Amino acid sequence: MEIHGTKGATVERVLTKDAQALLEALHRKFDGRRKELLAKRTARLKEFDGGKNFAFLPETKEVRESAWQVASCPPDLQKRRVEITGPTERKMLINALNSGAQIFMADFEDSLSPTWTNIIDGQINLMDAVRRTITLEQGGKSYKLNEEIATLLVRPRGWHLDERHVSVDGQPMSASMFDAALYLFHNAAELKARGSGPYYYLPKMESHLEARLWNDVFTFIQEKIGVPKGTVRATVLIETLPAAFEIEEILYELREHMSGCNAGRWDYIFSLIKKFRNRRDLILPDRAQITMTVPFMRAYTELLIKTCHKRGAHAMGGMAPFIPSRKNPEINEAALAKVRADKEREAKDGFDGTWVADPDLVVTAMEVFDRVLGDKPHQKDKKREEVNVQASQLVDVKVDGGKITEAGVRNNITVAIQYMKGWLEGNGAVNIFNLMEDAATAEISRGQLWQQLKNAAKLDDGKPFTRELYQQFRTEELAKLPAGGRLDEAVKLLDTLVLGDFVDFLTLPAYAMLD
Numbered sequence: 001m002e003i004h005g006t007k008g009a010t011v012e013r014v015l016t017k018d019a020q021a022l023l024e025a026l027h028r029k030f031d032g033r034r035k036e037l038l039a040k041r042t043a044r045l046k047e048f049d050g051g052k053n054f055a056f057l058p059e060t061k062e063v064r065e066s067a068w069q070v071a072s073c074p075p076d077l078q079k080r081r082v083e084i085t086g087p088t089e090r091k092m093l094i095n096a097l098n099s100g101a102q103i104f105m106a107d108f109e110d111s112l113s114p115t116w117t118n119i120i121d122g123q124i125n126l127m128d129a130v131r132r133t134i135t136l137e138q139g140g141k142s143y144k145l146n147e148e149i150a151t152l153l154v155r156p157r158g159w160h161l162d163e164r165h166v167s168v169d170g171q172p173m174s175a176s177m178f179d180a181a182l183y184l185f186h187n188a189a190e191l192k193a194r195g196s197g198p199y200y201y202l203p204k205m206e207s208h209l210e211a212r213l214w215n216d217v218f219t220f221i222q223e224k225i226g227v228p229k230g231t232v233r234a235t236v237l238i239e240t241l242p243a244a245f246e247i248e249e250i251l252y253e254l255r256e257h258m259s260g261c262n263a264g265r266w267d268y269i270f271s272l273i274k275k276f277r278n279r280r281d282l283i284l285p286d287r288a289q290i291t292m293t294v295p296f297m298r299a300y301t302e303l304l305i306k307t308c309h310k311r312g313a314h315a316m317g318g319m320a321p322f323i324p325s326r327k328n329p330e331i332n333e334a335a336l337a338k339v340r341a342d343k344e345r346e347a348k349d350g351f352d353g354t355w356v357a358d359p360d361l362v363v364t365a366m367e368v369f370d371r372v373l374g375d376k377p378h379q380k381d382k383k384r385e386e387v388n389v390q391a392s393q394l395v396d397v398k399v400d401g402g403k404i405t406e407a408g409v410r411n412n413i414t415v416a417i418q419y420m421k422g423w424l425e426g427n428g429a430v431n432i433f434n435l436m437e438d439a440a441t442a443e444i445s446r447g448q449l450w451q452q453l454k455n456a457a458k459l460d461d462g463k464p465f466t467r468e469l470y471q472q473f474r475t476e477e478l479a480k481l482p483a484g485g486r487l488d489e490a491v492k493l494l495d496t497l498v499l500g501d502f503v504d505f506l507t508l509p510a511y512a513m514l515d
Helices: 009-014 017-049 058-065 090-097 116-130 175-193 208-225 247-253 265-275 295-310 329-349 359-373 391-395 406-424 439-454 467-478 487-499 507-512
Strands: 082-087 103-107 135-138 141-144 151-155 162-168 171-174 199-202 233-238 258-263 314-320 353-356 430-432 435-437
Touching: 009 116, 017 162, 017 171, 017 175, 017 208, 058 247, 082 090, 082 359, 090 103, 090 116, 090 135, 090 141, 103 116, 116 151, 116 162, 116 175, 151 175, 162 175, 171 175, 175 208, 208 233, 208 247, 233 247, 247 258, 247 295, 258 295, 265 295, 265 314, 265 439, 295 314, 295 329, 295 391, 314 329, 329 353, 329 359, 353 359, 406 430, 406 435, 406 439, 406 467, 406 487, 406 507, 435 439, 439 467, 439 487, 467 487, 487 507
Parallel strands: 082 103, 082 353, 103 151, 151 199, 199 233, 233 258, 258 314, 314 353
Antiparallel strands: 135 141, 162 171, 430 435
């Protein structure tokens, strides 16, 4: 194995000789399969462009109709009413674990800019957090863990991403296996000794075969490091359109390591844009109009709840991205009101818990779920048997009254530029207009711009969205932003993503610009 990033004591603490041997073994056994599955994604998209529709798989009908349940839930994953998420940055880890949320998802994915320093420091921070030795002195303040803290879950990067700072046999390592294996290798025994375990969130899967690969990877690592099979628990983000058709099969493939599914709403919207990008009849309106109450989003979340509870898994609600303002009471109350309404809908629908992006939202979300669930740790007994979602409902993405407005287009441009500037500078979670934007929301922004331009969409005032209009708006929005940093590079990247061929993930070209 070759390490192409900087080396030193910190890197050596993470990439020990035994850890490197594990990574090498993983790469040689599974990376070929990973690449084959990524190729299947491309082939499936071409089939859809050729007229084939997404549908529930006939070949897995027996899985959907037979009797089985996922693994029993560990005690510290039973109650998941409020989960907070954020990058594996040291201060964030301490504050999130102390936030009062029951779960903290430490993120190597959409809210982390994967510089080599961020990735290595993230593993160190997790090792220290698991052992409760994590502290920080910053800005004249001291940070340390409380006596009671949230249960820790870790989100590795998706199957499509490489870790280019590490190669095996001349090929870059899978970022997914790199992140997940190192956390498991360094922390499984310690977590088990403390009455917990290595728990994960798994992102951006598009099929049950990708879930099977995760299951085999977990089994392989557990055998290699000598912990019992099933020690790992995974929650899967259902955040792509293809995965929505295979929720039951994904649960089945990971049933020995499964704890639940999450409605990853922002990536799900981006997935719809990606899959329908060449369909002039299915152009989505402004992002703000694609709420969780529009029919196709309702169908997706109700199917998720019904399927998870049928199989004994948690169904987790989506992200509240609002950032309260302690200086502006009006902004603060508006944010809290939106969060409250969103969480009331989720709790009443049957979700067992939800996500928030900011510690100041924990109490609001917790109050809602406490009121609905009472003394129950979850509401898996709410089977939602009245729900009968058809394939056509999942792909009918029309929004009644939906419009493409100049304000919406301009918002997409400035959000994409500001986020990508932050990402290139090493920050993967950026507060923009009192919303916590991550890679998923930036994907929506640039994806909509490409789709609208490609399909000659018209704004609600009748004005066609052309290349020239995009460039005019981009120039005008750019003038509102402070110069400096990597702003010019972010603008060039956005132009490439909007005016060139569609790129599956913005983080692929952006990663080549990092470090």
